[in-house]
Amino acid sequence: MTTAAYSPRDAAPASAPIGWLARAENWLDDKGKGAWIAAMVLGFIFFWPVGLALLFYMIWSKQMFKKSCRHSRRSHYGHSATRPSGNSAFDAYKADTLARLEQEQEAFEAFLKRLRDAKDKAEFDQFMDDRAKTAAAEQETREGEPA
Numbered sequence: 001m002t003t004a005a006y007s008p009r010d011a012a013p014a015s016a017p018i019g020w021l022a023r024a025e026n027w028l029d030d031k032g033k034g035a036w037i038a039a040m041v042l043g044f045i046f047f048w049p050v051g052l053a054l055l056f057y058m059i060w061s062k063q064m065f066k067k068s069c070r071h072s073r074r075s076h077y078g079h080s081a082t083r084p085s086g087n088s089a090f091d092a093y094k095a096d097t098l099a100r101l102e103q104e105q106e107a108f109e110a111f112l113k114r115l116r117d118a119k120d121k122a123e124f125d126q127f128m129d130d131r132a133k134t135a136a137a138e139q140e141t142r143e144g145e146p147a
Contacts, residue, residue: 036058039054040054040055040058
């Protein structure tokens with residue numbers, strides 16, 4: 001018994017064939033923003049109306065502005081992390097591991113926040129001490145002056 005790899009074409013109904021433009025768009029989306037830019041540059045190099053058409057399409061479809069790199073990375077890895085493998089024991093292990101990692105990430109972020117808060121407090125306390133010393137020195141200087 002062999003298992004075939006999942007393909008996005010498997011999910012599409014047989015009555016709706018995907019055209020080459022849609023396949024190209026999906027391929028570019030999978031590769032990210034850099035692939036869109038490279039396609040546009042190559043379009044300008046080989047036949048400028050193609051590059052211009054790609055530029056207008058990217059602006060019109062908000063392709064250039066819809067995802068940041070961080071979001072793209074998360075969605076790429078998140079997709080494979082949430083996809084079931086077909087093995088219930090592995091899926092349970094994966095879910096437990098992901099939950100544990102999320103808890104550790106939240107704890108680490110809370111730790112970093114406490115560190116930042118402690119550093120801010122120490123810097124503020126030092127500022128207030130310096131300010132108090134400066135004010136005391138000015139007060140002594142004024143008291144030592146003849147009236």
